[in-house]
Amino acid sequence: MNFMKSILGSAAALAIGASAAVADPAIIFDLGGKFDKSFNETAFNGAQRWAEETGGSFREIELQTEAGREQALRRLAEAGSNPIVMTGFMFADVLSKVAPEYPDTRFGVIDVGWLDMPNLRQYIFNEHEGSYLVGMLAAMASKTGTVGFVGGQDIGLIRRFGCGYAQGVLAVNPNASIIANMTGTTGAAWNDPVKGGELTKAQISQGADVVFAAAGGTGIGVLQTAADEGILSIGVDMNQNHLQPGSVLTTMLKRVDNAVYDAFKGNGDWAGTMQGVVGYAMDEHNASLVTADMQAKVNAAEASIKSGTLSVHDYMSDDSCPVLSF
Amino acid sequence: MDVMPKWADVVLVPLFSLILAALLSALLILAIGESPTEAFMLMIEGTLFRSAGWGYMLYYATNFIFTGLAVSVAFHASLFNIGGEGQAMMGGLGVGLVCLFIPWPHWSLAIIGASMGAAIFGMIWAGLPAYLQAKRGSHIVITTIMFNFIAAGVLNFFLVGPLKPAGSMAPATANFPTATHLPTFEDMAQLFGIEKMFRSAPANVSFFIALLACVGVWYLIWRSPLGYEIRAFGKSGPAARYAGVGSVKIIMITMMISGALCGMMAINTTQGESERLILNFTEGAGFIGIAVALMGRSHPLGVLLAALLFGFLYQGGAELALWTKIPRELIVVIQALVILFTGALTMMVRAPLEQLFLALRRP
Structure with missing residues (x-):
């Protein structure tokens, strides 16, 4: 009996070991x-x-x-x-x-x-909510009242970013104008930093002084150009504040x-x-760009989104954006 | 007279080019610290020793046969059709519209309709640059490559707009009705009572359409009056014109045949594999077609073999990505090396071979 038990036991151990x-x-x-x-x-x-x-x-x-x-x-x-x-x-x-x-x-x-x-x-x-928060920051940091958005591939998901961003901008400054561009229509748009830079330059020439890049690898070019031209940029997904320290206003974290x-x-x-x-990134690289006052306002908005008193329109819910046309 | 016998030109040159490409790839794999022999065995094993591997290889090969044939046909008229990618995209749109909006009772009818839709859309897309070339002298290389971008734009417009089901995030149409789904090799094997062959591999009946297309192109180019005119025009436009071959007619017809073949690639990927129209379904097959045509010497049999080789490289590359740490960029490099050696650098191999044959011939 004991023998049987030990055999079964070792077999079981083996089985567990193998599956692990x-x-x-x-x-x-x-x-x-x-x-x-x-x-x-x-x-x-x-x-x-x-x-x-x-x-x-x-x-x-x-x-x-x-x-x-x-x-x-x-x-x-x-x-x-x-x-x-x-x-x-x-x-x-x-x-x-x-x-x-x-x-x-x-x-x-x-x-x-x-x-x-x-x-x-x-x-x-909820990318639209995170984008709303960085949109608020963009509007507060902008001096010209014009902010930019560079999307990757023109799909619903990215329009959702753009629409949330625009709502955040307008919540702070109802007179602000938002320039939105998509990098492309194919998958290559996720990885085209040169085009990202070109779009950024075009937006700067139209007066934008904060540009949000929701464009994967293309965003690297956006951040680079923004730093070169002396304006602010906003990164996406993983914390990109360190990529161009002092020029990246914040990152919309996903x-x-x-x-x-x-x-x-x-x-x-x-x-x-x-x-x-989702949220926005604060670290030593952008501490000087985002004031405590700005943070307080954004945190308040974040709290009211969480509690449900503030609702951000989701582009993907009805395939349209009330405040921005793409 | 030829310096080399024809068999040497057809067999030895590609073979040596391949060996050179393989050696260089082996060095690269060695340089990043992986074993080239192991990688090679993985590619062979994952592709040729498994029926599903064959299924994937033949699936990719089907695409390359269509686009390779398309480029070949244009080559025979000395036209360089770089627009295979765009023509295939439009072909996909044709397939999508036909499959979505016509209630087909059975796949055998649907594939005929889809083939026609794909061919007509591809034909139109190649016909426009052809018209510009024939009537206006706009160079076909420039216009076809620019039409690729327009096609991408058009496809994107339909896939993020009118054809996208509401609420869906992916830039793709709704799934095609079940009646239009093509039988895969797995289904066909089951028909013969063989279970578990080609399990879930995407190869489907359109492979046989590709084979038919090979025969058709062979007949067209070497056995029909039109093919004779195409080849005559390709050798010398003015001479052909002197003989009464209209250049406008040949350019238009050749390019439209080429476009139709490219478009038909979409039956395989769209109706056969994804069973809905997705953005980016061509995945560069239009460009690979150029390499396939170069390697296959613009002959349908050569195109078939070259397409199988590239199918092997694609499926083998997927196996490498699955089981080794070889980065996917390096797999692309390996595929590019094969294209470089078999397409662009054939003279490098041919010249020494010719010398060798000359030396052997001397008494």
């Missing part, structure tokens, strides 16, 4: 690439933080083709990666097909909030890193939709 060994998490980066100093890199940082804290290792893939999406997902699931986290809403369609076929694998996805599956955890962010970290930890019930954190 193969159950490394995995992350799939969308076509934008891992090192965009923005969205995807934030996700990578979250994964990296998990690896450093737990000493674990994770598998990572940068997609190359659209058709590779499903392939990567299936191969990872078959190889036993668990959980598998994806960055970007473009995975939604593939996920709804693949996830039910691998019920034992837990999937996590960023920027998707409309699926419902028992093995899927979704992370959504804590994708926290989402990935949370998914890799995998605590609690897996299924469901998680609300990610």
